[in-house]
Amino acid sequence: MRAVIFGASGLLGRSVMRAFGDMAVTGTAFSRGAGALVAVDATSADAIAGLLGRVRPDVVVSCVGERRPAVWAGAPDRARAVNVDAARLIAEGARRCGARLVHISSDYVFDGTAPPYRPGSAPNPLNAYGRWKLLAEHAVRAACPDAVILRLPVLYGPVRFAAETNLTEIARQVASGAPVELDDVCVRYPTHADEAAEVCRRLAGALLQGQYLGSVVHWSAEQGLTKYGMALLIARRFRLPADHVRAGDADAAAGDRPVDCRLDCQNLPAALGPVRRRLFDIEFPPAVEPWLMPTGPATGRRKDPS
Template sequence: MRAVIFGASGLLGRSVMRAFNDMTVTGTGFSRTAPGLARADATSADDIDRLLGRAQPDVVVNCVGERRPQRWAATPDQARDKNVDAARLLAQSTRQCGARLLHISTDYVFDGKAAPYRPDSPPNPLNAYGRWKLLAEHAVRAACPDAAILRLPVLYGPAQFAAETNLTELARQVGARAPVELDDVCVRYPTHTDEAAEVCRWLAGALVRGQRLGAVAHWSAEQGFTKYQMAVLIADRFGLPAGHIRPGEADAVSGDRPIDCRLDCRDLPEALGTVRRHFTTEFPPVVEPWLLPAEPISTLRKDFHAPCV
């Protein structure tokens, strides 16, 4: 099977590349490049057409998107391009080249007032990111009707910079030991990128085999935490003080963050088997490098390790 992964330099894309490593796979990057990746602008129809023409893929996975609030608030036009226009162009080109498409979306298309959400639950996004991702879903469906859309919650995994994931940013705040107030109302379901990548692999294979899939699929970890709860969990796990961390309501009060967007994933687990990873055992190696923010990762003490579970 030949696959093209757009956004392969990003958090999820890196894991998807590893999950697809026994296939003929081409990964792309643009704002962030890495050895072995093809440079392609997912907002350029010419770039997409040229790459797909060369790769002749059986399946395309779209991991392109800008989910970080500080980025899409500061440059909304660019964020919209990455989240909506890129989705439309990729869907159009994928259909034209005869490949199947797996498009990644988000639980933020829901308002968080009626969890758990089924794939056919009515969406009602509260913020710009959720609205863009919903528009992207509509654009994908219009351009490529047989595409599969996978909605995922907040992801965590090996990060290249602290702000790349909510979890590693929380670890930085725990390690800094400066007073900080963290939301203790909105519940998140942090899901490991390797787990999400295995789901992508299964869905991509099912698409290529011609297996009938629903238009939208959901996948999520089962454990839910607020930001405050995750920070305290990090501090407890590494024996660090947590007195500087205070519970608050900032995200909930803002009105643009869903309280609870838990996804109903019952349609997939039976087929996927045992791909689930448990947050409480998986997060320590992810956050460990970011607990000493004043030091580069390469200079962290070699004897600084998480206690054994």
């Protein structure tokens, strides 16, 4: 079996590459390519077709996307192209080469007013990212009707730069000691990238066996936390002062962040079999510890507090 993972240099893409290690897997990257990853511009139909024509994969996973708000504001046309156009082109390419497709979407397609959200719940995105992800879903369904769209919440795990996840940015704010206000209204459900990747692998296996799971499925951790709640957990775990961190409502007050997008994913475990659930309280320390130094990742491991 052969797999192509688009967006393999990102947080989720790196985990998906590992999860598909039992296949002959090809990963792609654009601006952060390294090692064995293939340089592919996912907004180029020719580049996508060329790769898929050479590899002839059985399954394609589309992890391409841009979630960072700073990029939305600084380069909105490029962010839209990466989130919407790339999704359509990858879906068209997968259909043409006869591959099964798993497309990654987001809980931000919902407005957060009526959780939990089932796969059939009506989307109503509040911000540009959510609207782009919803447009991408429509484009994927039109281009590749047999694709499965997997909606995920915010992810965490070992990162390569602080802004790759909210969690590491929060860790740096806690460690800096500088006064900061963090939202204590909007609830996130941080899910480990390796857990999400295992779900991707199980979905791909089910598709390859001809199992129908529906056009949209959800996966999420069960523990909900605000940014302020995450900051307090980090401070307690590493015995750091938190007097400089204040609870606020900045994200909620802006009106473009959903308050609670909890995903209902109760039907998926029955279809996929048991997936290892990673508890945030246990899993987050290794992800944030290297970023507690003001200058970036520490060169050595800090002593693990008991």
